[in-house]
Amino acid sequence: MHWEIVVGLEVHTQLSTRSKIFSGSSTVFGAAPNTQASAVDIALPGVLPVLNRSAVERAVQLGLAIGGNISRRSVFARKNYFYPDLPKGYQISQMDHPVVEGGSLTIQVGPDEKTVRITRAHLEEDAGKSMHGDFHGMTGIDLNRAGTPLLEIVSEPDLRGAAEAVAYAKTLHGLVVWLGICDGNMQEGSFRCDANVSVRPLGSGVLGTRCEIKNLNSFRFLERAIEYEARRQIEINEEGGTIRQETRLYDPDRDETRTMRSKEDAYDYRYFHDPDLSPLVISEDWIARTRAAMPELPGAMRERLVAQYAISAYDAAALTASRATAAYFEQLVAASSGEAKLSANWMMGDLFAALNRYELDMAHCPVSAAQLGRLIVRIVDGTLSGKLAKEVFEALWQAAGEVDAIIEARGLKQVSDSGAIAAIVDQILAANPAQVADYRAGKEKMLGYLVGQAMKAMKGRANPQQLNEILLQKLN
């Protein structure tokens, strides 16, 4: 039997606010334990939550970006359970009335686009961390993270298999980073996925029993966990067994998922409206101001780049991988006097390759758009050949100075003086009579050899087009 894998994702994005969602404490990662935990965060008796407006604005931005409905009135609820790193004994979240309802995200699946429906996005606070390190047999509690704002974005079960799930997660990751509402740092837990996985016979319209895999904090783990889990469920089905609805954990060391708790053990969270917080009312005016402060969205920007710069949709997609990349591209086109195609080629070629090689992101690119633009100008005006340009680019990467200074200092200026080239060509022809004869006898390959000899004699600086022309002229 053929099985279809059905996946829905719940993504917890940590919102990049300076202070926590219900207190004024800093959200900066990596401080000494419990140094960023205020009276509110540690839930002293008598303290009360006050909602951070910046967190709401970030949620609204996401809602607008996915075409979702911004709830004009949403409600915070208490999710009750006991755990040592949950100071109040409840988490403030949203249940019946989330801040964003509906929306969708378009992802690229191979050559095709696919629209994934988003159910909802809701605001909530993060818990602290339990540390099972060396505390004389006890557990340490770090409440720095307690109260950090999270936006949980829940998709419909529209994803078919691990590859689509990863494509969705990556697209969503790109979007939240693009919007600047989340730093996207997966190692620090800023973007964590729970995957709901089920399988069903291909063609069936009924969803199978699902299992939820918690806390996947890398795209690779997400992919592996779904693949493992789908395989496990298919095997159970094929052996005539029954899938139990449960929550599972992925163990990357053993590359498998394990039961965390079954449906029967599921907590009764006793959700109810938090009486400490009034309903969150979002006015039209607030939405309008938030929309006005948003950057151009990647989809709209891709369309604009294609129209404005006459580049391919493929190039536009690559160049809008991040806001920094897109900004670099537009600066580069400007700096190269409008050479959009060359700009795109240089970025997607040498620049991306170098960034990859050194594992840098666009924000840390050592070559400025102004300098790379200058380099392109020098190619266009014939000062640099493509080959020499690569050498200049390398020098720029090593911070060896400005484009023109590098050309000057290293004598990389292309020779386009036909007299000088013709003189060298004459020398080469004279020195290689056998090869010349071979060429004239029909061995056209010999042309390349002669070009190479002439280029070598000119230390690579000859204008290659001119050299070719002069050589052919003399040979024929």
Next chain:
Amino acid sequence: MINASLTQLAALLAQKKISSVELTSAYLDRIARFNPVLNAFVTVDETASLAQAAAADARIASGAAATLTGIPIAHKDIFCADGWRTTCGSRMLANFVAPYDAHVVSQFKNAGMVSLGKTNMDEFAMGSSNETSYFGAVKNPWDITAVPGGSSGGSAAAVAARLAPAATGTDTGGSIRQPAALTGITGLKPTYGVVSRYGMIAFASSLDQAGPMAKSAEDCALLMNVMAGFDERDSTSLERPVEDYTRDLAQPMAGLRIGLPREYFGEGLSDEVARGVEAALAEYRKLGAQTVEVSLPNTRLSIPVYYVLAPAEASTNLARFDGVRYGYRAPDYKDLTDMYEQTRAQGFGAEVKRRIMIGTYVLSHGYYDAYYLQAQKIRRLIAQDFTEAFAHCDVIMGPTTPETAFDFGDKSSDPIAMYLSDIYTIAVNLAGLPGMSVPCAIAANGRPIGLQLIGDYFSESRLLGIAHQYQRVTDWHERMPPNSEQQI
């Protein structure tokens, strides 16, 4: 002096006829003498109080005094006070020293008032007799075999016995008004949202409201001027213009329409309390007010609704008392779950546990709709009753409690009987309205009787004025428990 009003005390201080240190010492002496019997205070710190008094004297000397600077006040032990043990009447917090001031505490501190200490209360404000305090019950100064009411019983007893000229209280279902009635003092529960809840240990967040407890309406008005006002640290605090709560004190009573809810004068009301209230109404009529009958048909539902909603909120408000970060932790446990269970089993008293159980139950899957949601709907109906009644009257009056202070042990083994003693006060909290209790009679058994005044939203200053006009022509609020005077 112990019967002096806040205005009189303020004048004595301003004229330097007495210093704050002298005044504070006098009250500390009375506390030292009478608290061993009354148990009104849980924590007294003479050094800290006298230091505050000395600072107040310096402020008065510098000419920077506010109206109430130098006057002592007692705080219900539900308010966090920086550096003071704050117990909420519970073993769970028996050794908890608050590291910050509640909004109310800091408001009084900024006004230069001197903290006399923390007053006893029902554990986590859950009780109507003060018998649920981990620190033992407070005695009613009028008769030490009687309860002082609850949960602000310590504050009520302290003011009644003149151990403090004023005190703070909190009222979730009657916890200011009922003990005020039972101890013959004046107390106000403001409109929900008028006084910040920041730093006030939560019982039922949507009902809890702090208010003043003092000898008179005029004193309460002065205290409201200090404690009321917007606080951005409490999201349910209302952003409204600053008010002078004394502004309506002199308003005449002529033409005042007093609504008498039929449901407050029926079955369950003792004859003696009814007579006391009638007498007070007669005074108002003499002052030119008229009475009209109104109806609050859903009053009978207020107790069941309250005992769904308040425990629901309490069950999660009290989840933070888990033995992990502060407060009581059981000495012996075998694992995490056991630690939680032992800590909460030992740290909470029976009434608190009962309400946590009720609250957990009504919020549970499968019961939420039938209990919690249903109660929320009825809560709205109860609020509507008042809106309709206020179409026909300016103020609602009736008894604060069905009977005078009962004896210790009378109701402590029967939770339902205990809950019914709040029948006239609870609906006011459910509706979020302001309410007062004013002493209006003393029963044959020597125990005081309270008149309840209920106003429309934000009508505190009007309510205080209505109460003040009554107190101008009567002296019930000046009566002291027997033996108080010789105890100076």
